[in-house]
Amino acid sequence: MERSNIAFKCNFCNGGVEHDKQHYGYNGVCTPAIIEHNIKKMKYEWCSHPRCACSRYYRGEMTYDEVWEEYYREGSVCYESVMLNNWMALAGWDNNGIRGERPRRILGADIGSLAILTLVTPNSFEYERRIFALFLIDEYFEGDDTYEGYVASTGKYRLHFTRRETNDLRFWDFYENTNSTDKRWGSGLFRYLSDEQCARILYKAMLLKQGTEDETLAEEMYRHYCMSKGVKIEEA
16 A cells, blocks of 8 residues: 555544643543543444443443543553543554454554544534644554554654634545545544645644744644655745
């Protein structure tokens, strides 16, 4: 498979919002209302899994404080709960069906490419899917029969966006399905994007970050990406 940039469909996680009202979260345990939403309405696979701490809380098998205790003890309760702490996106596991529990692989990513983290907020629609964070990949593991694949960033080229900024950073404004114009993600976890599509995303991010503390980083990230990928740089 041709190596490319990768977008992830992330479960909604407002963990950490008590410390930062401007952003979505992704650095702590979800609030009780979102835990219920993710299990009862969205039926997210891991949120609903019997081993998940949030699922055990929802079923009355542990208290909310005990979920937080597990978070601190184990380092997470799900991938999303530490996504903007670790700046890592993982492929996850097949926990159901005839395949049994098997790690998933990421076959189309590469070092130096862009990772795009997307979400749909509660009571919103798929066509409103937002980009809440971006990073340039400097760690990549395809995955094997024992461990799931992942992409990560340990460097400086990473951005996350406020709720207001994501109003103008909608995933479907930059990406189209190959065989359909429908703004529909479907069941898969990934979408692969071209370098030109990602340059457009980074250009828009640069404009959104003007006048903020991330202005210089956003411009540098955009220019670095375009130069490394051989994409024409547009001047703001």
